Amino acid sequence: MAWEVGGVRITRVVEHVMPFPADFFAEAQASDIAAEPWLVPDFVDNVGRYLISFHTFVVESDGLRIVVDTCTGNSKDRPMIPAFDHQHRPFLTDLAEAGFAPETIDVVVCTHLHVDHVGWNTRLIDGVWAPTFANARYLFGAADLGYWQQSADPLHAPAFRDSVQPVIDAGIVDVVTADTELTSEVRLNLTPGHTPGHLTVSIGNGCIITGDVLHHPIQCGHPEWTASGDVDPDAARTTRQAFLEAAVRTNALVLGTHFAGTSAGRIYPAAGGYRFVPEDGG
Ligand SMILES: [Zn+2]
Structure with missing residues (x-):
């Protein structure tokens, strides 16, 4: 699945898709899911569970190859979530077959x-967690780095140790402290709430x-x-509202980091909120 936006090409590479129960959202009821039958089969399975996709978007702009998010990874010790625990998925092969060998990522x-x-920030080589994208700079929100460095969270602290600390130790991390232009068309936007240093990525104006x-x-x-996982639910709501308003105002192609199906669509106003209308890729 790929999209062209202005002079930018965006390619999705899926690691895996898995179902989650209705209470993934604290306020949701099973009846809320049943009320939207259009979600089946792309976004909800036939027993009413959300389908959540884990994928990378590779953004090509001004000669740079930018990987956005690295999924859950292989061989990681994640006893709390069996689908993340000691997996052996062909993600790097799929990424290379899409034209993006790890060493070509900037x-x-x-x-x-x-x-x-x-997860794929690192891979296990001879018993050591080594940067997967050895020629790349890794960009992390400064506030996230500070927060998760201190955290003893039983799920995320181990991920920090095996998937973040090794790239810090390799000296290839740059921290993002403000909205940042990566290329003439790609920008990182500080969007705190889900986590303190959360970033969204804008491509052109659309x-x-x-x-x-x-x-x-x-x-x-x-x-x-x-x-x-929302660290600050109130800030997350404020950020989400602003994101949805901007998506409507600019009629943006929205690429959902966890959206299954084609992962793409546009957002329109609707009673009580907004509605998502899926769209195909190229
Ligand atoms: Zn996530």
């Missing part, structure tokens, strides 16, 4: 430092990568819902 952006956005400001298309209709 920049890696982690929208935030949760376990499912940092395309936005959500990060975890949104987790699922159903959330467009319920922007007040709290997603599992």
Whole structure:
């Protein structure tokens, strides 16, 4: 799946898709899912579970190859989530077959430092966690780095140790402290709430990568819902509202970091919130 936006090409490479129960959003009821049958089969499975995709977007602009988010990774010790634990998925082969061998990547952006956005930052080589994208600079939100460095969270602290600290130790990390232009058409925007240093990615004036400001298309209709893992739910709601308003105002192509199906669509105003209308890629 790929898209052209102005002079920028964006390619999606999927690591895996997995179902989550209705209470992934604290305020959601199973009846809220049943009320939107259009979500089946791309975004909800036939027993009413959200389908959450874990994928990378590779953004090509001004001669740079930018990987946005690195999924869950292989061989990681993640006993709390079996689908993340000691996996052996062909993600790097799929990435290379899409034309993106790891050594050709110039920049890696982690929208935030949760376990499912940092996994392929490193891979296990001779028993040591080494940077997967050895020729790249890795960009992390400064506030996320500070927050997760201190955290003892049983899911995310191990991910920091095996997927973030090794790239810091390699001296290839740059911290993002303000909205930043990566190329003439690609910008990082500080969008705190889900995590303190969360970043979204804007491409031209007409395309936005959500990060975890949104987790699922159903959330467009319920922007007040709290997603599992929101560090500051109130700030996340404020950021999500602003994101949705901007997406409507600019008629942006929205690329959902966890959206299954084609992962792409546009957002329109609707009673009580917004609605997501899926769109195909190229
Ligand atoms: Zn996530």
